Amino acid sequence: MMPAGLPFESRPLLTTTAYDEYESILNRELNEKRTVTPTRVIKSRVRLTGFQMSRLKFFGADVGQEIRVRSTPLTSWHAIRPLRGAVECHFQGSQATVGELLLLAPGHEVDLTWHQSTQAVVFTLPPDILADYVKQYHNVDMPLIGPRGWHCGAECAGVGSMAQLHSLLSFEVNNNDGLLFSNTGAQQLRNLCCENLLQLMPILKEQPMAGPLPGVVKRALEYIHAHLEAPLDMAALLTACATSRRSLEQSFQRILQTSPARYHRLRRLEALRTLLQHHRPGDIQLADLAYRWGFSQPSHFTALYKQTFGELPSVTLGRSD
Structure with a gap:
């Protein structure tokens, strides 16, 4: 001590x-x-x-x-x-x-x-x-x-x-x-x-920020970021936010210009990209990673990743070597 x-x-x-x-x-x-x-x-x-x-x-x-x-x-x-x-x-x-x-x-x-x-x-x-x-x-x-x-x-x-x-x-x-x-x-x-x-x-007082997000959106973001490693469970998300699907989607569209599902998918892919950037090719098997993060098929993960970042996940992983 x-x-x-x-x-x-x-x-x-x-x-x-x-x-x-x-x-x-x-x-x-x-x-x-x-x-x-x-x-x-x-x-x-x-x-x-x-x-x-x-x-x-x-x-x-x-x-x-x-x-x-x-x-x-x-x-x-x-x-x-x-x-x-x-x-x-x-x-x-x-x-x-x-x-x-x-x-x-x-x-x-x-x-x-x-x-x-x-x-x-x-x-x-x-x-x-x-x-x-x-x-x-x-x-x-x-x-x-x-x-x-x-x-x-x-x-x-x-x-x-x-x-x-x-x-x-x-x-x-x-x-x-x-x-x-x-x-x-x-x-x-x-x-x-x-x-x-x-x-x-x-410097941030010289560039005032927008006001805090509405409570329902804030709760949704907290839930999403706490469950990035799994597919989005919309029912659990709505329960956590104590709101209806229509109300949540309208709030997301008004505040973030996207839907909860698209927001969740992008944050998941960004998290996976960061993970790949910090590992070497021999450290990770891409198929195992896709399954572990809840993708039903590795090919689905690969297609979404390339659509979002313009390159295959194997290219990102190879660049970190």
């Missing part, structure tokens, strides 16, 4: 005085390559806790001495919220202290100084999760955001919301039977994290 005071203490990753070990753990847990350089040669302890849920990652870090952290371009959104001390961002020329937050966009090359005895929560979220959330729940495309960062002060509502979320998570990870560890809880956690990030980005 980690000493008291560090978030997610029931999920220890490292306690050491060797900062090269800390660097190694960071490079194992995160996608980017990082270098960690103490500014002075003194013996001090560094602690790291953390866990992952639905591709979201949360860490608690406690550094004894001042360190400089640099990275290759980020592949995920990063939020750093100091609980003690300060984290300085050299790229922005800004510094976050207790009650503030640094938000770094994908593509940003990290160049940070963690001041002596700083403790912070670090949260990472893949950009595709945020983009999907914006599309599903705000009915717009995510604006193009370059490699930039923001310093969010205590006056920003999103900082307070993020602090409350981190406190809830720190409590829940000590109880594996907690609500957040259910499928529904994990989905709601993703949504809360995405909405908090949207509150933190000034």
Whole structure:
């Protein structure tokens, strides 16, 4: 068990005085390559806790001495919220202290100084999760955001919301039977994290989003995305939405300009395409994949895939080799 005071203490990753070990753990847990350089040669302890849920990652870090952290371009959104001390961002020329937050966009090359005895929560979220959330729940495309960062002060509502979320998570990870560890809880956690990030980005305030989707459409999307690996069960979908088929189809056509069935089919094919892009030819048998995802015939899957993406699934899989 980690000493008291560090978030997610029931999920220890490292306690050491060797900062090269800390660097190694960071490079194992995160996608980017990082270098960690103490500014002075003194013996001090560094602690790291953390866990992952639905591709979201949360860490608690406690550094004894001042360190400089640099990275290759980020592949995920990063939020750093100091609980003690300060984290300085050299790229922005800004510094976050207790009650503030640094938000770094994908593509940003990290160049940070963690001041002596700083403790912070670090949260990472893949950009595709945020983009999907914006599309599903705000009915717009995510604006193009370059490699930039923001310093969010205590006056920003999103900082307070993020602090409350981190406190809830720190409590829940000590109880594996907690609500957040259910499928529904994990989905709601993703949504809360995405909405908090949207509150933190000034660029999105300059480009206001559409209002939230109607409840019936929102419930339908939640059901569909939770059951992508199976053919659409329209009766179960209507039960989950507490509506009639005609009403649901009219709402989809008005809001999304498509039907529930077509929307479900496209999202399934997109999910399968992502899966193929992340595997090598020897890892997957396309016929087995088609059957596992509920296609009655592999040829039906192949035809729909080519119609949608203009190439055979075998071509997509071969390109990932």
